[in-house]
Amino acid sequence: MTDSVSEYLDRELQCIDLLECAHGLKELDRTVFRLLVTADGPLTVDDVADGIGRDRSTAYRSISRLLDTGFVTQEQRNYESGGYYYVYQVREPDALAADMQRLLNDWYASMGILIQEFEDTFDSAPDDERAPVQRDE
Known part of the structure:
Protein backbone atom coordinates (compact mmCIF):
# COMPACT_ATOMS: atom_id res chain seq x y z
CA MET A 1 0.00 0.00 0.00
CA GLU A 92 -21.79 1.91 -16.93
CA PRO A 93 -18.22 3.22 -17.37
CA ASP A 94 -19.36 6.83 -17.92
CA ALA A 95 -21.29 6.78 -14.63
CA LEU A 96 -18.28 5.33 -12.80
CA ALA A 97 -15.97 7.92 -14.34
CA ALA A 98 -18.35 10.75 -13.35
CA ASP A 99 -18.47 9.45 -9.76
CA MET A 100 -14.67 9.27 -9.59
CA GLN A 101 -14.37 12.76 -11.05
CA ARG A 102 -16.73 14.10 -8.37
CA LEU A 103 -14.72 12.30 -5.68
CA LEU A 104 -11.50 13.77 -7.03
CA ASN A 105 -13.01 17.28 -7.20
CA ASP A 106 -14.23 16.98 -3.59
CA TRP A 107 -10.80 15.76 -2.46
CA TYR A 108 -9.07 18.56 -4.36
CA ALA A 109 -11.32 21.17 -2.73
CA SER A 110 -10.71 19.67 0.72
CA MET A 111 -6.95 19.66 0.17
CA GLY A 112 -7.10 23.29 -0.97
CA ILE A 113 -8.84 24.26 2.28
CA LEU A 114 -6.29 22.32 4.34
CA ILE A 115 -3.38 23.91 2.49
CA GLN A 116 -4.84 27.35 3.17
CA GLU A 117 -5.27 26.46 6.86
CA PHE A 118 -1.67 25.23 6.93
CA GLU A 119 -0.45 28.47 5.40
CA ASP A 120 -2.57 30.60 7.76
CA THR A 121 -1.43 28.65 10.81
CA PHE A 122 2.27 28.72 10.10
CA ASP A 123 2.35 32.15 8.50
CA SER A 124 0.88 33.66 11.67
CA ALA A 125 3.38 31.99 13.98
CA PRO A 126 5.84 34.41 15.60
CA ASP A 127 9.22 34.56 13.87
CA ASP A 128 11.00 32.97 16.83
CA GLU A 129 8.71 29.92 16.57
CA ARG A 130 9.58 29.49 12.88
CA ALA A 131 13.32 29.97 13.28
CA PRO A 132 15.39 26.80 12.91
CA VAL A 133 16.65 25.32 16.13
CA GLN A 134 20.43 25.50 16.50
CA ARG A 135 22.05 22.64 18.31
CA ASP A 136 25.49 22.52 19.86
CA GLU A 137 27.45 19.56 18.63
Missing part, protein backbone atom coordinates in the same frame (compact mmCIF):
# COMPACT_ATOMS: atom_id res chain seq x y z
CA THR A 2 1.34 3.41 -0.93
CA ASP A 3 1.77 5.83 1.95
CA SER A 4 1.71 9.28 0.37
CA VAL A 5 0.38 11.25 -2.56
CA SER A 6 3.92 11.85 -3.82
CA GLU A 7 4.52 8.09 -3.87
CA TYR A 8 1.31 7.60 -5.87
CA LEU A 9 2.47 10.24 -8.33
CA ASP A 10 5.81 8.48 -8.74
CA ARG A 11 4.13 5.16 -9.61
CA GLU A 12 3.10 4.23 -13.11
CA LEU A 13 -0.63 3.92 -12.54
CA GLN A 14 -3.10 2.16 -14.78
CA CYS A 15 -6.81 2.86 -14.93
CA ILE A 16 -7.64 -0.20 -12.78
CA ASP A 17 -5.47 1.35 -10.02
CA LEU A 18 -8.25 3.91 -9.54
CA LEU A 19 -10.14 1.23 -7.61
CA GLU A 20 -7.36 1.15 -5.03
CA CYS A 21 -6.43 4.81 -5.17
CA ALA A 22 -9.94 6.28 -4.98
CA HIS A 23 -11.65 3.66 -2.85
CA GLY A 24 -8.97 1.60 -1.10
CA LEU A 25 -10.06 -1.62 -2.77
CA LYS A 26 -7.85 -4.69 -2.68
CA GLU A 27 -6.28 -6.77 -5.45
CA LEU A 28 -9.06 -9.34 -5.05
CA ASP A 29 -11.65 -6.60 -5.58
CA ARG A 30 -9.91 -5.57 -8.79
CA THR A 31 -9.96 -9.21 -9.92
CA VAL A 32 -13.69 -9.45 -9.23
CA PHE A 33 -14.25 -6.13 -11.01
CA ARG A 34 -12.38 -7.41 -14.08
CA LEU A 35 -14.41 -10.63 -14.01
CA LEU A 36 -17.68 -8.69 -13.90
CA VAL A 37 -16.52 -6.37 -16.70
CA THR A 38 -15.66 -9.26 -19.01
CA ALA A 39 -18.75 -11.35 -18.21
CA ASP A 40 -21.42 -11.75 -20.88
CA GLY A 41 -24.08 -10.72 -18.37
CA PRO A 42 -24.78 -10.39 -14.66
CA LEU A 43 -23.16 -12.98 -12.38
CA THR A 44 -24.25 -14.62 -9.14
CA VAL A 45 -21.97 -14.85 -6.11
CA ASP A 46 -21.38 -18.50 -7.00
CA ASP A 47 -20.38 -17.51 -10.55
CA VAL A 48 -17.91 -14.98 -9.14
CA ALA A 49 -16.52 -17.50 -6.63
CA ASP A 50 -15.95 -20.00 -9.44
CA GLY A 51 -14.43 -17.32 -11.66
CA ILE A 52 -11.86 -16.23 -9.09
CA GLY A 53 -11.23 -19.66 -7.61
CA ARG A 54 -12.23 -18.67 -4.09
CA ASP A 55 -14.99 -19.67 -1.71
CA ARG A 56 -18.42 -18.06 -1.77
CA SER A 57 -17.93 -15.97 1.37
CA THR A 58 -14.71 -14.43 0.00
CA ALA A 59 -16.44 -13.60 -3.29
CA TYR A 60 -19.37 -12.06 -1.41
CA ARG A 61 -17.10 -9.84 0.73
CA SER A 62 -15.41 -8.52 -2.39
CA ILE A 63 -18.73 -7.93 -4.14
CA SER A 64 -19.95 -6.10 -1.02
CA ARG A 65 -16.96 -3.75 -1.14
CA LEU A 66 -17.65 -3.07 -4.81
CA LEU A 67 -21.33 -2.44 -4.02
CA ASP A 68 -20.36 -0.03 -1.23
CA THR A 69 -18.26 2.01 -3.66
CA GLY A 70 -21.01 2.06 -6.27
CA PHE A 71 -18.96 0.23 -8.90
CA VAL A 72 -21.36 -2.71 -8.99
CA THR A 73 -25.14 -3.01 -9.00
CA GLN A 74 -27.23 -5.74 -7.46
CA GLU A 75 -30.45 -7.01 -8.99
CA GLN A 76 -32.90 -9.46 -7.46
CA ARG A 77 -34.03 -12.37 -9.63
CA ASN A 78 -37.00 -14.51 -8.63
CA TYR A 79 -37.32 -18.26 -9.01
CA GLU A 80 -40.62 -19.40 -10.56
CA SER A 81 -41.15 -21.78 -7.65
CA GLY A 82 -40.57 -19.02 -5.08
CA GLY A 83 -37.49 -17.53 -3.55
CA TYR A 84 -34.91 -15.27 -5.09
CA TYR A 85 -31.21 -14.70 -5.68
CA TYR A 86 -29.08 -11.73 -6.61
CA VAL A 87 -26.98 -11.03 -9.66
CA TYR A 88 -24.22 -8.44 -9.95
CA GLN A 89 -22.84 -6.37 -12.76
CA VAL A 90 -20.59 -3.37 -13.23
CA ARG A 91 -22.22 0.03 -13.67
Whole structure:
Protein backbone atom coordinates (compact mmCIF):
# COMPACT_ATOMS: atom_id res chain seq x y z
CA MET A 1 0.00 0.00 0.00
CA THR A 2 1.34 3.41 -0.93
CA ASP A 3 1.77 5.83 1.95
CA SER A 4 1.71 9.28 0.37
CA VAL A 5 0.38 11.25 -2.56
CA SER A 6 3.92 11.85 -3.82
CA GLU A 7 4.52 8.09 -3.87
CA TYR A 8 1.31 7.60 -5.87
CA LEU A 9 2.47 10.24 -8.33
CA ASP A 10 5.81 8.48 -8.74
CA ARG A 11 4.13 5.16 -9.61
CA GLU A 12 3.10 4.23 -13.11
CA LEU A 13 -0.63 3.92 -12.54
CA GLN A 14 -3.10 2.16 -14.78
CA CYS A 15 -6.81 2.86 -14.93
CA ILE A 16 -7.64 -0.20 -12.78
CA ASP A 17 -5.47 1.35 -10.02
CA LEU A 18 -8.25 3.91 -9.54
CA LEU A 19 -10.14 1.23 -7.61
CA GLU A 20 -7.36 1.15 -5.03
CA CYS A 21 -6.43 4.81 -5.17
CA ALA A 22 -9.94 6.28 -4.98
CA HIS A 23 -11.65 3.66 -2.85
CA GLY A 24 -8.97 1.60 -1.10
CA LEU A 25 -10.06 -1.62 -2.77
CA LYS A 26 -7.85 -4.69 -2.68
CA GLU A 27 -6.28 -6.77 -5.45
CA LEU A 28 -9.06 -9.34 -5.05
CA ASP A 29 -11.65 -6.60 -5.58
CA ARG A 30 -9.91 -5.57 -8.79
CA THR A 31 -9.96 -9.21 -9.92
CA VAL A 32 -13.69 -9.45 -9.23
CA PHE A 33 -14.25 -6.13 -11.01
CA ARG A 34 -12.38 -7.41 -14.08
CA LEU A 35 -14.41 -10.63 -14.01
CA LEU A 36 -17.68 -8.69 -13.90
CA VAL A 37 -16.52 -6.37 -16.70
CA THR A 38 -15.66 -9.26 -19.01
CA ALA A 39 -18.75 -11.35 -18.21
CA ASP A 40 -21.42 -11.75 -20.88
CA GLY A 41 -24.08 -10.72 -18.37
CA PRO A 42 -24.78 -10.39 -14.66
CA LEU A 43 -23.16 -12.98 -12.38
CA THR A 44 -24.25 -14.62 -9.14
CA VAL A 45 -21.97 -14.85 -6.11
CA ASP A 46 -21.38 -18.50 -7.00
CA ASP A 47 -20.38 -17.51 -10.55
CA VAL A 48 -17.91 -14.98 -9.14
CA ALA A 49 -16.52 -17.50 -6.63
CA ASP A 50 -15.95 -20.00 -9.44
CA GLY A 51 -14.43 -17.32 -11.66
CA ILE A 52 -11.86 -16.23 -9.09
CA GLY A 53 -11.23 -19.66 -7.61
CA ARG A 54 -12.23 -18.67 -4.09
CA ASP A 55 -14.99 -19.67 -1.71
CA ARG A 56 -18.42 -18.06 -1.77
CA SER A 57 -17.93 -15.97 1.37
CA THR A 58 -14.71 -14.43 0.00
CA ALA A 59 -16.44 -13.60 -3.29
CA TYR A 60 -19.37 -12.06 -1.41
CA ARG A 61 -17.10 -9.84 0.73
CA SER A 62 -15.41 -8.52 -2.39
CA ILE A 63 -18.73 -7.93 -4.14
CA SER A 64 -19.95 -6.10 -1.02
CA ARG A 65 -16.96 -3.75 -1.14
CA LEU A 66 -17.65 -3.07 -4.81
CA LEU A 67 -21.33 -2.44 -4.02
CA ASP A 68 -20.36 -0.03 -1.23
CA THR A 69 -18.26 2.01 -3.66
CA GLY A 70 -21.01 2.06 -6.27
CA PHE A 71 -18.96 0.23 -8.90
CA VAL A 72 -21.36 -2.71 -8.99
CA THR A 73 -25.14 -3.01 -9.00
CA GLN A 74 -27.23 -5.74 -7.46
CA GLU A 75 -30.45 -7.01 -8.99
CA GLN A 76 -32.90 -9.46 -7.46
CA ARG A 77 -34.03 -12.37 -9.63
CA ASN A 78 -37.00 -14.51 -8.63
CA TYR A 79 -37.32 -18.26 -9.01
CA GLU A 80 -40.62 -19.40 -10.56
CA SER A 81 -41.15 -21.78 -7.65
CA GLY A 82 -40.57 -19.02 -5.08
CA GLY A 83 -37.49 -17.53 -3.55
CA TYR A 84 -34.91 -15.27 -5.09
CA TYR A 85 -31.21 -14.70 -5.68
CA TYR A 86 -29.08 -11.73 -6.61
CA VAL A 87 -26.98 -11.03 -9.66
CA TYR A 88 -24.22 -8.44 -9.95
CA GLN A 89 -22.84 -6.37 -12.76
CA VAL A 90 -20.59 -3.37 -13.23
CA ARG A 91 -22.22 0.03 -13.67
CA GLU A 92 -21.79 1.91 -16.93
CA PRO A 93 -18.22 3.22 -17.37
CA ASP A 94 -19.36 6.83 -17.92
CA ALA A 95 -21.29 6.78 -14.63
CA LEU A 96 -18.28 5.33 -12.80
CA ALA A 97 -15.97 7.92 -14.34
CA ALA A 98 -18.35 10.75 -13.35
CA ASP A 99 -18.47 9.45 -9.76
CA MET A 100 -14.67 9.27 -9.59
CA GLN A 101 -14.37 12.76 -11.05
CA ARG A 102 -16.73 14.10 -8.37
CA LEU A 103 -14.72 12.30 -5.68
CA LEU A 104 -11.50 13.77 -7.03
CA ASN A 105 -13.01 17.28 -7.20
CA ASP A 106 -14.23 16.98 -3.59
CA TRP A 107 -10.80 15.76 -2.46
CA TYR A 108 -9.07 18.56 -4.36
CA ALA A 109 -11.32 21.17 -2.73
CA SER A 110 -10.71 19.67 0.72
CA MET A 111 -6.95 19.66 0.17
CA GLY A 112 -7.10 23.29 -0.97
CA ILE A 113 -8.84 24.26 2.28
CA LEU A 114 -6.29 22.32 4.34
CA ILE A 115 -3.38 23.91 2.49
CA GLN A 116 -4.84 27.35 3.17
CA GLU A 117 -5.27 26.46 6.86
CA PHE A 118 -1.67 25.23 6.93
CA GLU A 119 -0.45 28.47 5.40
CA ASP A 120 -2.57 30.60 7.76
CA THR A 121 -1.43 28.65 10.81
CA PHE A 122 2.27 28.72 10.10
CA ASP A 123 2.35 32.15 8.50
CA SER A 124 0.88 33.66 11.67
CA ALA A 125 3.38 31.99 13.98
CA PRO A 126 5.84 34.41 15.60
CA ASP A 127 9.22 34.56 13.87
CA ASP A 128 11.00 32.97 16.83
CA GLU A 129 8.71 29.92 16.57
CA ARG A 130 9.58 29.49 12.88
CA ALA A 131 13.32 29.97 13.28
CA PRO A 132 15.39 26.80 12.91
CA VAL A 133 16.65 25.32 16.13
CA GLN A 134 20.43 25.50 16.50
CA ARG A 135 22.05 22.64 18.31
CA ASP A 136 25.49 22.52 19.86
CA GLU A 137 27.45 19.56 18.63
